Amino acid sequence: MPMKVGIVGLPNAGKSSLFTALTHVAAEAANYPFTTIEPNVAIVPVPDPRLELVAECVGASNVVHDTLEVHDIAGLVEGAHKGEGLGNRFLANIRETDAIIHVVRAHDDPGVVHPVGDVDPIADLTTIETELLLADLEQAERRLDRVARQAKSGDAEAVADQAWLEKIVEALSDGRPASSVPPSKDAPNAIRDLSPLTAKPVLIVVNIGEGEEGVPADVAAHAAEQGAVAIAVCIRLEAELGALDEQEAAEMREELEAGESGLGRVLRGAFDLLDLLAFFTAGEDKPAQSWHLPRGRSAWEAAGQIHSDIQDGFVRAEVIGCDQLLASGGYAGARDKGQLRIEGRDYVMQDGDVISIRFTP
């Protein structure tokens, strides 16, 4: 299952332009079978240069980068949590995602209509943040109602859920995000069932005009306050460059002194938010593949990323850090040096591990 991110923002902020530009990247990425599940869902590869090196070192047949699923939703407006502009349906779409990209307009092109008035990134960010907060509050209150009824009959899980939900409702009512309430040990499923929007990590993409540079200071300060990361991208330029072929785009980029691809920064930024580690599987004449896991997970959980059959039949794993594998020139050299370790199911995966799992089918 790829990790998912959802793009939010006011109407006309530049969400669909960003989405389209990202899908161009996906379509052009070498050997990647580009897929569009639905018109507004794209699967884009997250390239890891280490994987290319590992593939070459072990003589793999091809390279398959792990992917990120990006959801574009229609613009949210004030009142979205109450269903304004189909808001609730859009919000439900992003409840399933692992992280949020929040696009905010900072360019002042008079040709693009602003939905509520003047170009004001802080006001716009706040409008959307408030909608997410109110949407969470409404969900949490509804759930609390239900759980409180079950708790009356003495159901221990419901009692624990109720206690946690009460804290969530209190925080949200005060304007604090769900992320400010620590998850409860006694109510492990409550957070998953609620999947609050305001507990998801946020990447703010500031849509700047051509020739502008950097995140405006007030937006940077606002992002820091919210615990979000902000980057500046001229989305229209990226969308135009994305439609060109790679060489043309590189020439244009140089001519315009546009610097590194803003889309690369968006993808990497979104991915960094998820705080995952990468691990690899690779063998001679087999595909070399990258996978991702939250930090601290076991070899058994890594197996589950690859295939549930491999997880079910897990026997042991052979593991080596990719740096060691590369330095030894491949598996044979690493084995000679005793660097290929045998690990059990509880082994804690490290970033850059190359793993092969023995399993009974």
Ligand SMILES: Nc1nc2c(ncn2[C@@H]2O[C@H](COP(=O)(O)OP(=O)(O)OP(=O)(O)O)[C@@H](O)[C@H]2O)c(=O)[nH]1
């Ligand atoms: N000048 C300028 N215009 C832009 C930029 N990014 C997007 N636009 C324009 O703004 C308009 C709206 O962009 P979209 O990407 O459709 O906006 P959206 O956020 O998806 O809007 P909704 O789907 O209506 O919520 C389009 O006409 C874009 O061409 C930019 O960086 N600079």
Ligand SMILES: [Mg+2]
């Ligand atoms: Mg759109």
